[in-house]
Amino acid sequence: MxxxxxxxxxxxxxxxxxxxxxxxxxxxxxxxxxxxxxxxxxxxxxxxxxxxxxxxxxxxxxxxxxxxxxxxxxxxxxxxxxxxxxxxxxxxxxxxxxxxxxxxxxxxxxxxxxxxxxxxxxxxxxxxxxxxxxxxxxxxxxxxxxxxxxxxxxxxxxxxxxxxxxxxxxxxxxxxxxxxVKKENHGYLFNAMLLSFLGAAGKLLVNEVATIEDIDKSWMVNFHAPMGPFAILDSIGLDTAWHVTHQLPDANSKAFAALLKTYVDAGKLGEKSGEGFYRY
CATH class of the missing domain: 3.40.50.720 (NAD(P)-binding Rossmann-like Domain)
Structure with missing residues (x-):
């Protein structure tokens, strides 16, 4: 057709x-x-x-x-x-x-x-x-x-x-x-890999290992990347990230989902709302 x-x-x-x-x-x-x-x-x-x-x-x-x-x-x-x-x-x-x-x-x-x-x-x-x-x-x-x-x-x-x-x-x-994607898979190909990356960043933040800015810097400088994990989350939309993350069963994901929910409840959805982890 x-x-x-x-x-x-x-x-x-x-x-x-x-x-x-x-x-x-x-x-x-x-x-x-x-x-x-x-x-x-x-x-x-x-x-x-x-x-x-x-x-x-x-x-x-x-x-x-x-x-x-x-x-x-x-x-x-x-x-x-x-x-x-x-x-x-x-x-x-x-x-x-x-x-x-x-x-x-x-x-x-x-x-x-x-x-x-x-x-x-x-x-x-x-x-x-x-x-x-x-x-x-x-x-x-x-x-x-x-x-x-x-x-x-x-x-x-x-x-x-x-x-x-x-x-x-x-x-x-x-x-x-x-x-x-020949077989149904949560997150397709790239998102399945991205979820692990963003989850690792979320775990570092929730456990107060480093600040948002320093976690992003660490990734950006080492990989010569224009954005770090939290800027990426802002571009995706923190509401979308929360909808995915809160469905995951492990404790680290649940803790990160709870943090994301505080941003969503405050109307801080990322780039599309003008503010998320960063201001736009």
Whole structure:
């Protein structure tokens, strides 16, 4: 099938980035969310990205303007999916909420529509039954989209094998590098490795071994990296990090999740809110 129309569920950090990249790649994009204020934040984020892409001479002003013309927002879920060839779901990393969203999509999405979830940690098999079309459902997980261009394709046991090359092609058209996760795995490939790294940093902080700044410096200087673990967490979103971390069974993860929760409760979600471990 030919993909022309893309529906993004969730106007947050990744949903907005995926939507903008899809529009830049020539697709018609509708971004759906339940809160109109999410659209304002999304537009600000996209404007900032667009300025960076233009400054880097990645896209011209005309190309960016054309992409923005192909991208629209809606609070109406039926309108969002009416023409969708594919749905990319990026709602909050909460199992019950995602199940609820997919049960709704099963009722209103056209039969042709491919369903994909951008979940960071949950397994697609935990959502598949709620989609009403498990064979046309797959995890299709993006990282940063513009700078970290890996997209994970992770089927569940019932995913139709013919869906894989379609998603592989779609990922390449979005200027990403697709990788296939042959077996369901929490955190895919990179996130599974990243979780161990961030968990080690969290353990150092919770046990008061060093400050946030010094833990980050240690990593950045030794690996010539632009960001340390806590700056990375800010870029991911501390709410997303908490949703993943608090589900882990070990004591160190639970302690770090409790610390993250104090930031989340204070509205300090990282870059997207202007403050997390650092100010932005």
């Amino acid at each position: 030919e993909i022309k129309h893309v529906c993004i569920l969730g106007a947050g950090t990744l949903g907005s980035r995926i939507g903008f990249q899809a529009a830049l790649s020539g697709f018609w994009v509708k971004i759906y969310d339940i809160k109109e204020e999410s659209f304002i934040l999304s537009q600000k984020m996209i404007s900032k990205i667009a300025k960076g892409l233009f400054a880097a001479e990645t896209y011209s002003k005309d190309e960016i303007a054309a992409a923005l013309n192909r991208l629209s927002y809606t609070l109406n879920d039926e309108e969002a999916v009416a023409e969708a060839d594919i749905i990319s779901e990026s709602v909050t990393e909460d199992l019950a909420l995602k199940q609820q969203v997919w049960a709704r999509m099963a009722q209103i999405a056209p039969e042709k529509t491919i369903f994909t979830t951008n979940t960071s940690y949950l397994l697609p098999s935990s959502l598949a039954a709620f989609t009403g079309r498990p064979t046309r459902f797959c995890a299709f997980h993006f990282h940063d989209v513009f700078y970290s261009k890996i997209v994970d394709i992770m089927p569940h046991p019932e995913t139709d094998a013919e869906l894989i090359p379609i998603l592989d092609d779609f990922g390449k058209r979005l200027k990403q590098v697709p990788v296939l």
